[in-house]
Amino acid sequence: VMSRPKSCECGQAKSFLNSTMYITSLELRGDHCWRTEPPTSNRCQSILPPPAKYGGRHTVTLIPGDGIGPELLNHVRELFRFSCVPVDFEVVNVCSATEDDINNAITAIRRNGVALKGNIETLHTLPASHKSRNNLLRTTLDLYANVMHCKSLPGVQTRHNNIDIMIIRENTEGEYSSLEHESVSGVVECLKIITRTNSLRIAEYAFKLAREKGRKRVTAVHKANIMKLGDGLFLQCCREVAAGYPDIAFDAMIVDNTTMQLVSKPQQFDVMVMPNLYGNVVSNVCAGLVGGPGLVPGANYGRDYAVFETATRNTGKSIADRNIANPTAMLLASCMMLDHLK
Numbered sequence: 326v327m328s329r330p331k332s333c334e335c336g337q338a339k340s341f342l343n344s345t346m347y348i349t350s351l352e353l354r355g356d357h358c359w360r361t362e363p364p365t366s367n368r369c370q371s372i373l374p375p376p377a378k379y380g381g382r383h384t385v386t387l388i389p390g391d392g393i394g395p396e397l398l399n400h401v402r403e404l405f406r407f408s409c410v411p412v413d414f415e416v417v418n419v420c421s422a423t424e425d426d427i428n429n430a431i432t433a434i435r436r437n438g439v440a441l442k443g444n445i446e447t448l449h450t451l452p453a454s455h456k457s458r459n460n461l462l463r464t465t466l467d468l469y470a471n472v473m474h475c476k477s478l479p480g481v482q483t484r485h486n487n488i489d490i491m492i493i494r495e496n497t498e499g500e501y502s503s504l505e506h507e508s509v510s511g512v513v514e515c516l517k518i519i520t521r522t523n524s525l526r527i528a529e530y531a532f533k534l535a536r537e538k539g540r541k542r543v544t545a546v547h548k549a550n551i552m553k554l555g556d557g558l559f560l561q562c563c564r565e566v567a568a569g570y571p572d573i574a575f576d577a578m579i580v581d582n583t584t585m586q587l588v589s590k591p592q593q594f595d596v597m598v599m600p601n602l603y604g605n606v607v608s609n610v611c612a613g614l615v616g617g618p619g620l621v622p623g624a625n626y627g628r629d630y631a632v633f634e635t636a637t638r639n640t641g642k643s644i645a646d647r648n649i650a651n652p653t654a655m656l657l658a659s660c661m662m663l664d665h666l667k
Contacts, residue, residue, distance in 0.1 A: 376437060376439045382412065382413055383666050384412075385437060385439050385662065386414075386417055386439065387416045387441055388443065390445045391443065391444065392444065392446065392640030394640065396646070396652075397652050397654075400652040401441065401656060417433050421445050431462065434630055434632065439662060439665065441633050442633070442634045445457075445640075453505060463496050463632075470493060470495075470527060470530045470626045470627070471604060471623060471624070471625050472626060473636040474622070475488060475490045475614065475621055481620065483614060483616055488614055491538070491540065491595070491597070492604060493531040493596065493599070494601060494605070494607075495523060499517055499600040499602050501601045517552070519555040521558060524563070530626075532569070535595070536572070538596075540595050541573065542573065543596045544575075544594060544598070545576075546577075546579075546580050546583050546600075547559055547578075547580065548579060549577075556600070580606070584610055587607070618639050619651025621654050621657075622636055622660075623654075624661050633658040635658060636654065
């Protein structure tokens with residue numbers, strides 16, 4: 326837990342924090358964060374309980390993760406300290422191979438309601454029965470909606486300009502259900518789980534968010550032409566929900582065509598909703614369109630908890646401890662967290 330410094334006269338830190346807060350419509354004035362326009366929520370409804378708050382300060386679970394995660398979060402902590410942001414961090418270190426660590430992290434998030442995390446490495450040398458700690462965190466806390474706002478940033482030169490896409494990814498099932506086995510020697514079955522309940526839930530989230538943000542179109546990404554039952558169910562659920570939002574246009578696009586359309590004319594997309602695996606691929610493509618994984622923040626929302634991180638969930642081990650990792654994505658994720666905390 327960090328103590329509040331006596332002096333917070335750090336103009337450079339304040340200026341930078343304000344410059345990164347344009348997404349969340351917050352401005353730092355003196356010792357406090359102020360909202361510069363009527364509040365809008367990254368959640369569809371105010372269904373989350375209030376985060377932990379003691380003495381006017383919020384307590385947030387901090388999970389450094391592996392690779393560049395610890396150094397990125399150190400930048401956030403330093404900036405928060407010099408800017409006098411009223412947030413205290415409860416640090417929980419998680420090892421990818423240790424059971425107690427992830428249980429401690431889950432308990433801390435349940436206590437505080439909010440977390441800021443680096444990505445936790447998933448070791449390929451571990452047995453197939455070992456579940457990714459990142460995945461375990463999302464499924465245990467039912468963080469069903471992964472939200473990524475892919476937007477062109479001022480001063481970043483890219484092939485395409487004026488990109489403003491919101492990607493909504495189902496976060497708890499699909500190919501990431503960790504259900505696979507070797508039925509006979511040399512034959513492996515991996516189960517893709519698509520449920521009506523979760524498909525309706527993520528579609529409803531996408532349309533409500535689109536309406537809140539004043540968006541005009543929602544695109545469902547699928548492969549229902551091949552996976553007629555699984556992706557067919559997801560697409561059917563999206564169409565059912567779309568019928569209840571006549572003010573928002575709806576269309577559907579096959580995932581392989583989607584990737585081609587993204588790199589050729591990304592401006593055609595507004596809000597996109599998709600199952601888990603497609604969301605992983607599409608979010609990485611979109612991050613590349615606006616300048617790379619170091620620039621795009623992400624958030625995971627559930628009914629009770631919220632966890633903020635970089636959008637592409639990359640450990641960045643190859644550039645760790647070299648002081649060259651771009652902290653922008655994590656700083657923007659922390660701004661999304663501040664908007665969530667209000």
